[in-house]
Amino acid sequence: MGKFEVIDHPLIQHKLTMIRDKNVGTKFFRETVKEISTLMAYEVARDMPLKDVEIETPIAKTTQKELAGKKVAIIPILRAGLGMVDGMTDLIPAAKIGFIGMYRDEETLKPHEYFVKLPNDITERQLFIVDPMLATGGSAMMAIEALKNRGCQEQNMKFACLVAAPEGVKAVREAYPDVDIYTAGLDDRLNEDGYIVPGLGDAGDRLFGTK
Ligand SMILES: O=P(O)(O)OC[C@H]1O[C@H](OP(=O)(O)OP(=O)(O)O)[C@H](O)[C@@H]1O
Ligand SMILES: O=c1cc[nH]c(=O)[nH]1
Numbered sequence: 108m109g110k111f112e113v114i115d116h117p118l119i120q121h122k123l124t125m126i127r128d129k130n131v132g133t134k135f136f137r138e139t140v141k142e143i144s145t146l147m148a149y150e151v152a153r154d155m156p157l158k159d160v161e162i163e164t165p166i167a168k169t170t171q172k173e174l175a176g177k178k179v180a181i182i183p184i185l186r187a188g189l190g191m192v193d194g195m196t197d198l199i200p201a202a203k204i205g206f207i208g209m210y211r212d213e214e215t216l217k218p219h220e221y222f223v224k225l226p227n228d229i230t231e232r233q234l235f236i237v238d239p240m241l242a243t244g245g246s247a248m249m250a251i252e253a254l255k256n257r258g259c260q261e262q263n264m265k266f267a268c269l270v271a272a273p274e275g276v277k278a279v280r281e282a283y284p285d286v287d288i289y290t291a292g293l294d295d296r297l298n299e300d301g302y303i304v305p306g307l308g309d310a311g312d313r314l315f316g317t318k
């Protein structure tokens with residue numbers, strides 16, 4: 108079974124509270140999503156494997172640690188996932204980026220895939236799938252399925268979001284138990300329009316100033 112973690116670091120909680128405020132504008136919202144994503148990347152990367160490496164400091168030969176595992180690909184679910192990419196690449200600058208474009212039908216709440224572009228070596232990488240919102244879980248599940256259809260394994264996938272609804276977490280964990288899930292906030296529920304309560308509204312619209 109994969110992990111489920113609410114990353115409750117005080118800096119993350121404080122920043123998340125700031126962007127929940129409906130009076131916050133696009134510039135501040137975008138900058139703060141980036142900051143939270145950097146802080147989250149630190150936690151999401153915590154279990155990356157290390158190996159011994161021999162080096163020579165100016166003083167002595169020594170055995171130290173360096174990253175040993177699979178290289179990382181960050182996969183934003185468009186549009187809103189884009190807001191989390193730069194924050195993560197600040198910490199993992201060599202990561203390749205893949206894109207899965209998806210929108211949620213406002214009536215049915217079902218996701219529709221409109222774009223997929225992934226690195227060629229995607230099956231050999233550790234995947235960080237990012238999207239600020241995990242609501243019904245439909246978009247996350249369709250993204251995971253798109254990656255599995257291309258040969259990726261659940262064990263190599265981590266899904267990171269800013270706000271999750273219990274309904275979405277349950278759905279993803281039941282369908283894809285080996286995918287790790289990280290969120291900065293676990294909220295109360297979904298409302299009748301499929302929005303997370305209290306949530307932060309429509310993440311894509313708030314990031315890009317649409318609507
Ligand atoms: O868990 P779900 O019920 O699938 O809902 C979550 C999805 O909805 C939002 O995207 P949206 O469809 O608004 O597209 P956008 O990012 O282009 O705004 C959000 O960014 C997630 O991708
Ligand atoms: O609350 C929600 C639910 C889905 N998508 C969002 O952007 N916000």
Ligand SMILES: [Mg+2]
Pocket residue numbers: 187309310311312
């Ligand atoms: Mg949206």
